Amino acid sequence: MADxxxxxxxxxxxxxxxxxxxxxxxxxxxxxxxxxFAHGAMATVSAYAFYTLHVIDGVxxxxxxxxxxxxxxxxxxxxxxxxxxxxxxxxxxxxIAAMYTDDSIPAIKAFGDALDKYIxxxxxxxxxxxxxxxxxxxxxxxxxxxxxxxxxxxxTSADAIKGLRALREETLDGLAPPLSFTEGQPGFPMCxxxxxxxxGVFHSANGGKPTCIxxxxxxxxxxxxxxx
Numbered sequence: 612m613a614d615x616x617x618x619x620x621x622x623x624x625x626x627x628x629x630x631x632x633x634x635x636x637x638x639x640x641x642x643x644x645x646x647x648f649a650h651g652a653m654a655t656v657s658a659y660a661f662y663t664l665h666v667i668d669g670v671x672x673x674x675x676x677x678x679x680x681x682x683x684x685x686x687x688x689x690x691x692x693x694x695x696x697x698x699x700x701x702x703x704x705x706x707i708a709a710m711y712t713d714d715s716i717p718a719i720k721a722f723g724d725a726l727d728k729y730i731x732x733x734x735x736x737x738x739x740x741x742x743x744x745x746x747x748x749x750x751x752x753x754x755x756x757x758x759x760x761x762x763x764x765x766x767t768s769a770d771a772i773k774g775l776r777a778l779r780e781e782t783l784d785g786l787a788p789p790l791s792f793t794e795g796q797p798g799f800p801m802c803x804x805x806x807x808x809x810x811g812v813f814h815s816a817n818g819g820k821p822t823c824i825x826x827x828x829x830x831x832x833x834x835x836x837x838x839x
Contacts, residue, residue, distance in 0.1 A: 653687050718786035722747050744786075751783045752790070788821040801829045 632651060657679040664675035714720040722744060726733050733739050753771070760766070760774030780789040788802030802821035824832075 649691060653684060656687065657684055716785040718751065718784035721784070722786075748783065748786050751786055752781075755781055755783060782821075785820075788823070801826075 660683050661675050661679045664670040665672050756774030759777040760770050775792045779791050802823035804821050805816040
């Protein structure tokens with residue numbers, strides 16, 4: 612029995628490590644839907660740090676353990692969280708850029724042609740960015756409303772609003788997701804654009820067409836956003 616005791620202890624230690632690793636995988640997968648093996652690397656870094664502090668530098672094990680568990684571990688987690696946020700923000704910026712630089716979309720080509728005509732060289736400069744598209748989109752939306760309401764110099768703001776109300780699933784030639792403006796209801800676009808990069812060039816996914824959520828999901832979002 613005494614001969615088996617070291618193996619039992621070693622087995623308990625190894626099994627505990629495997630159990631903690633499995634719990635970490637399950638926890639991250641259940642909360643994020645992604646298998647994340649970073650916690651294994653973080654544990655390895657903490658173990659090496661503890662070895663360096665306690666064995667090599669002679670720091671008492673209680674203090675070394677506190678530094679690794681309460682200092683190094685949380686610091687690595689915070690750094691990874693900040694990195695993830697930067698990556699998410701960059702991904703969103705790439706999706707926006709894919710939409711406003713893809714000349715295969717008629718409205719985007721018209722936008723680019725107008726910039727090249729009236730502000731030559733802007734699209735190739737560092738001043739060219741996504742926000743430049745929004746005023747153009749607003750102008751195109753007003754133009755669509757003006758055409759729908761047959762606006763003229765004597766028209767009023769009420770006539771312009773009628774023109775907006777008359778629009779149904781208006782996409783502005785690919786510049787916007789399907790837009791409708793129903794009186795008494797907030798405008799809630801149920802579609803969004805996605806994109807990617809290929810060969811260093813932005814491309815719109817789904818042929819430049821928007822991806823839409825279903826009515827049930829939209830209704831749940833509207834209910835959550837509407838004040839009680």
